[in-house]
Amino acid sequence: MIFITLGSQKFQFNRVLKEVDKLIEKGVIKEQVYAQIGYSDYKPKNYSYENFVDRNTFSKFMDNCDLLITHGGTGAIITGVKKEKKVIAIPRLKKYGEHVDDHKLDIVSQFKDMGFIYAVYDVQELGEALTLIRGMSFKRYHSNTTAVIQIIDDFINLNL
Template identity: 60%
Template sequence: MIFITLGSQKFQFNRILKKVDELIEKDIIKEEVFAQIGYSDYRPINYKYEDFLDREKFSKLMKSSTLVITHGGTGAIITAVKAGKKVIAVPRLSQYGEHVDDHQLQLLKQFDGMGIILPCYDIEELDKKIIEIERIKLNPYISNTQVILDDIEKYIES
């Protein structure tokens, strides 16, 4: 199953939802898709969706997914890679009223540099990215939380 999660910010992200509908219609996406669409006003035709999910349902969908398609938000990306999921991230862009600025472009470049996700900077290439992510090996996510805690402990002890 492909799980689409668009976060809870008060911005629409209709472009990604429409593109997934198109890819299902063209039989490029053949597996089940479920989307958490947030404040988007586009209503998917070819797959199930809900505006918002409670924590339990979100976790269940994340766990059962083979691929997560998400916006370029740090929380959504980290949640998916921590769950060991392959992630395609598409940045929200201000020119489409999807955010106030284009900071998600910079965030995706950082994540791309780590090799833990597959960014999709151009929504028209989402079909190619879906095929590509099946063939590539992404780096596992490694949390630096323990490193930070160890550094704090060393500081306190010194």
């Protein structure tokens, strides 16, 4: 199953939803698709969606998907990577009225350069990305929370 999450910012991201509809119609996407479309005003014709889902529903879809398509939000990317999902991130762009600036480009590029995700910068390349990502492997996420806690603990103990 493919899970699409477009975040909770008050901006549309219609071009992704439209492209997925086209890819389903062309038979490029054959599996089930579910989307959390946020403030997008395009309503998908060929797959299920809701504007927003609660945390439990979001978690269920994230757990059950094989592939995550996201808007380039840090939270969605990290959640997908932590759950060892294959992630395609498509950054929102200012020129399409999808955000106030192009900071999503930097976020997506960083995660791509670190080897965690597949980045799509032109939505018309999504079909090719869906084919290529199936055979790709990505780096696994390793939390360094324990190391950070140890550093803080050591600092506190040194200063007592």
